[in-house]
Amino acid sequence: MSDLPPDFVDQVHDAWVRERPDLDVTPQGVFGRLRRVTHRVTEELVAVYREHGLAEGDFDVLATLRRAGAPYAHSCGELAEHTLVTSGGMTKRIDRLEAAGLVRRRVSETDGRGRVVELTEQGRALIDAAFTDHVANQHRLLAMLDDGDAEVLDRVLRRWLAHLEEPPAGP
Known part of the structure; x- marks a missing residue:
C-alpha cells in the first residue's frame, strides 16, 4: 500500500486489528497521522515565532x-x-x-x-519580519512533500472542512 516503512500509526493499527478484529479501524490511519503531523508541524512553526520573541x-x-x-x-x-x-x-x-x-x-x-x-x-x-520567516518556513515544510501533493492535500482538506464548518460570512 505504501513505499514507506511502517510508522507508529501502523503499530497502533496492527494492535487494534489484533485486539478487535471485529472492527474496521482503517480510519485510525488518517486521524492518527493527521494528529501527529499537526503536532510536529506546530512545533516547527512555533520555533520560528520564538526566534522573534513571540509565542x-x-x-x-x-x-x-x-x-x-x-x-x-x-x-x-x-x-x-x-x-x-x-x-x-x-x-x-x-x-x-x-x-x-x-x-x-x-x-x-x-x-x-x-x-x-x-x-x-x-x-x-x-x-x-516574523511573517516573512513564517512563510519561508511553510514553504520549507511543504517542500518535504512530493510534487503536486500539497495541492492535493489542500483540495482534500478544503472539501473536508466544508463539511465540518460554515463558510465565513464576509471577507
Missing part, C-alpha cells in the same frame, strides 16, 4: 492586526473571533503585547465608547 498566540494577534490593513486595528471582540480565543484569553495576550510596545489600545474612531487594539510601528516591523 504562538502573540503571533496570531499581530498577524490578525497586520492583515486587517491600515490602520491595523480591530476591537478585542473581533480579535477573539479571528483567533478563536476567549475574550479573557485575548485580554491577557493584548496586555502582554501592549507591555512589549507592540500594540496599543485606543478609542474607536467609529464608536466613541468602543476601544480598538492597533499595531504600533514596532509591532508592525516585528510581525512583518
Whole structure:
C-alpha cells in the first residue's frame, strides 16, 4: 500500500486489528497521522515565532492586526473571533503585547465608547519580519512533500472542512 516503512500509526493499527478484529479501524490511519503531523508541524512553526520573541498566540494577534490593513486595528471582540480565543484569553495576550510596545489600545474612531487594539510601528516591523520567516518556513515544510501533493492535500482538506464548518460570512 505504501513505499514507506511502517510508522507508529501502523503499530497502533496492527494492535487494534489484533485486539478487535471485529472492527474496521482503517480510519485510525488518517486521524492518527493527521494528529501527529499537526503536532510536529506546530512545533516547527512555533520555533520560528520564538526566534522573534513571540509565542504562538502573540503571533496570531499581530498577524490578525497586520492583515486587517491600515490602520491595523480591530476591537478585542473581533480579535477573539479571528483567533478563536476567549475574550479573557485575548485580554491577557493584548496586555502582554501592549507591555512589549507592540500594540496599543485606543478609542474607536467609529464608536466613541468602543476601544480598538492597533499595531504600533514596532509591532508592525516585528510581525512583518516574523511573517516573512513564517512563510519561508511553510514553504520549507511543504517542500518535504512530493510534487503536486500539497495541492492535493489542500483540495482534500478544503472539501473536508466544508463539511465540518460554515463558510465565513464576509471577507
